[in-house]
Structure formats: C-alpha cells, structure tokens
Amino acid sequence: MNPDDYNYFLPDRNLALSPSVPRDSSKLFVYDTAKDEIRFDSFHNLSKYLPTDSFMVLNDTKVLPARVTMRKQSGGKVIALFLVNEIDSNIVPIIVDRKVNVGEKLYFNNDEYLEILAQKENVFDLKFRFSKERLFSLLTEFGTMPIPPYLKKTPLKRMELLDKYQTIFAQAKGSSAAPTASLHFTDRVFDSLKAKKIEKYFITLHVGLGTFAPLTDENLKTKKLHEEYYEADKKVFDGINILKNQGRRLISVGTTVTRTLESIAKSGNLMGKTDLFIYPPYEFKMVDILITNFHLPKSSLMMLVEAFIKHKGSKRRLTELYKTAIENDFRFYSFGDAMLII
Numbered sequence: 001m002n003p004d005d006y007n008y009f010l011p012d013r014n015l016a017l018s019p020s021v022p023r024d025s026s027k028l029f030v031y032d033t034a035k036d037e038i039r040f041d042s043f044h045n046l047s048k049y050l051p052t053d054s055f056m057v058l059n060d061t062k063v064l065p066a067r068v069t070m071r072k073q074s075g076g077k078v079i080a081l082f083l084v085n086e087i088d089s090n091i092v093p094i095i096v097d098r099k100v101n102v103g104e105k106l107y108f109n110n111d112e113y114l115e116i117l118a119q120k121e122n123v124f125d126l127k128f129r130f131s132k133e134r135l136f137s138l139l140t141e142f143g144t145m146p147i148p149p150y151l152k153k154t155p156l157k158r159m160e161l162l163d164k165y166q167t168i169f170a171q172a173k174g175s176s177a178a179p180t181a182s183l184h185f186t187d188r189v190f191d192s193l194k195a196k197k198i199e200k201y202f203i204t205l206h207v208g209l210g211t212f213a214p215l216t217d218e219n220l221k222t223k224k225l226h227e228e229y230y231e232a233d234k235k236v237f238d239g240i241n242i243l244k245n246q247g248r249r250l251i252s253v254g255t256t257v258t259r260t261l262e263s264i265a266k267s268g269n270l271m272g273k274t275d276l277f278i279y280p281p282y283e284f285k286m287v288d289i290l291i292t293n294f295h296l297p298k299s300s301l302m303m304l305v306e307a308f309i310k311h312k313g314s315k316r317r318l319t320e321l322y323k324t325a326i327e328n329d330f331r332f333y334s335f336g337d338a339m340l341i342i
Contacts, residue, residue: 181254
C-alpha cells in the first residue's frame with residue numbers, strides 16, 4: 001500500500017476547469033476487464049455498455065454553498081469554510097483563512113452569528129443558536145460552492161457553480177463536495193436507462209473535504225480514512241438486496257456510493273459514519289460495475305478504483321489506464337470525463 005504507486009503526471013490541458021456542455025457530452029472511457037478492451041465514447045451513450053440485467057445506485061447528497069465571507073466582532077472579515085457534513089447537533093466545524101479566537105462571534109448579518117467554542121489545529125467548532133435548516137438557508141444566501149483547490153482558476157461565476165457543481169437529482173443537504181461521477185447524468189441519460197429497463201436507487205453519503213486530502217501516515221498505519229456520514233433507506237436497501245440475490249449486477253455511480261454500499265455490507269448498519277479505506281486487495285461484496293471520474297494522484301480514490309479493477313481480474317494497472325486517457329485527451333477531476341469499468 002504505497003501511495004507512490006499511484007502517482008502520475010497530468011498536463012495542464014487535461015485539467016477540466018469547467019464541465020462539458022451539455023453535461024452528458026463528456027467523454028466516456030470504457031474498460032472491459034474480462035476482455036481487456038478499452039473503448040472511447042460519449043457519456044450520453046452510457047446505456048449501450050450496461051448489461052440488461054443490471055441496476056444502478058446513485059448518491060443523492062446535495063452540496064451546500066459552504067464557503068462564506070463572515071464579519072468578525074472587530075469589523076474585520078474572515079472567509080470560513082463550513083464542514084457541513086460534520087455537523088453535530090448545533091455545532092459545526094469550520095476552517096478559516098485568518099486568525100480568529102475562541103469566544104469570538106462570526107456574523108452572517110447584523111443579527112445572526114455563530115460563536116467559536118473550541119479549536120483543534122486549523123479547525124474551529126462553532127455553535128449556532130438557530131435551527132440547522134436556518135443555517136443551511138444562510139449558507140445558501142451568502143455562500144459560494146466549496147470547489148476543490150485545483151478549480152481555483154475556473155471561469156465559472158458563483159451562480160454558475162451553484163448549478164454546475166451539483167447533480168441534477170441532488171436532494172439530501174449536507175455535502176462539502178460533489179459526488180462527481182454523477183455530474184454527467186442528464187434526463188436524456190436516465191431516459192435511455194429506463195428504455196433499457198435499468199432501475200435506479202438512491203442512497204446518501206455526505207462527502208467531506210477529506211476526499212481531496214492527501215493520504216497521511218496515520219491513514220496508512222491505521223488503514224482507516226476520514227469519516228463520512230451515510231444513510232440508506234431500509235426499503236431501498238431491501239430492494240437492492242433482492243436484485244442482488246436474483247443475480248442482477250449492481251452499477252455503482254462513484255466512489256462515494258461504492259464506499260457506502262461496502263460499508264453497509266461490512267457493518268450491517270444502514271446509517272452512521274464510515275471510515276472504510278478500500279485498497280488492493282479487496283473483495284467487493286456489493287459492486288459489480290463502477291462509473292467513476294479520473295482522480296488525483298496518490299489518492300485513496302485511486303486506490304479504491306485500483307482495488308476494483310484487480311477484483312475484476314484486470315490485466316492492467318490503473319496508472320496504465322490513466323496514461324491512455326491522458327494521451328487521448330480525456331479531461332480529469334471534478335469537471336472532467338468519466339470512466340466505466342465493467
């Protein structure tokens with residue numbers, strides 16, 4: 001489990017700073033592990049590569065515009081990044097861009113504020129004295145999308161990001177980042193899946209900023225990752241299990257769905273927090289087919305995808321597939337193109 005085995009060089013031309021328009025016009029890298037074949041297509045043709053006996057699971061989490069310029073009691077300003085996926089009761093952690101002190105108040109407006117209760121390294125715990133729904137409303141009013149650092153040069157403005165950095169089916173508020181494999185889906189794609197009688201199910205995992213964080217020595221030592229909250233409705237999961245027991249193949253849309261399904265299979269808990277770290281070798285219990293984006297070098301997400309292709313009997317390493325994608329002008333990361341592994 002050496003992160004250096006997942007390193008690669010990405011030319012600037014392959015970094016996607018904005019999404020394809022329309023969404024489903026993004027490119028699709030299809031890797032058939034059984035035949036060791038690679039094909040290139042457009043995402044809107046996804047359904048033609050999916051088995052008729054398959055069904056799909058997606059993440060319905062909704063990203064909140066959680067980066068907010070707030071006013072300090074002194075009158076100064078501070079940019080606060082709310083870790084909305086880690087809210088506990090009326091306490092929310094934040095990361096700030098400049099010095100603040102425990103006991104200070106940070107204001108959204110003249111009347112509504114949060115008080116800094118504690119500090120742990122670069123993270124501060126804030127207490128709010130209104131409902132979580134009101135907090136979410138204030139973030140929506142004053143905040144911008146918490147896009148990852150590599151998108152800092154995106155040409156998209158605030159209102160564009162509110163639309164583009166969000167899936168068309170987002171519903172459960174609470175993510176600090178988008179489940180990017182789902183950004184490619186459109187009504188046209190769903191119509192084509194429906195025509196092929198491929199059913200879809202929704203579960204929730206609220207993505208944390210840890211998804212962009214580099215692996216630490218602690219991760220490698222404990223074999224655990226940052227925690228993320230997940231939830232699956234019992235009727236939904238029962239439906240998934242019925243189809244699995246019938247021998248139908250499960251298409252997981254993204255690493256977040258994969259992590260959720262495998263966490264439930266491992267723990268038996270339909271809701272809670274998962275710190276599951278999937279890396280080779282790993283015996284997948286739920287997922288048969290994976291749709292994913294192209295991920296950052298030396299990341300836990302690359303390790304998960306590598307574990308999946310090895311589980312499927314791949315003759316190639318993931319870095320080989322990435323090299324092929326780069327040479328063929330695929331675009332990488334959050335607004336980039338998609339990969340289908342069958």
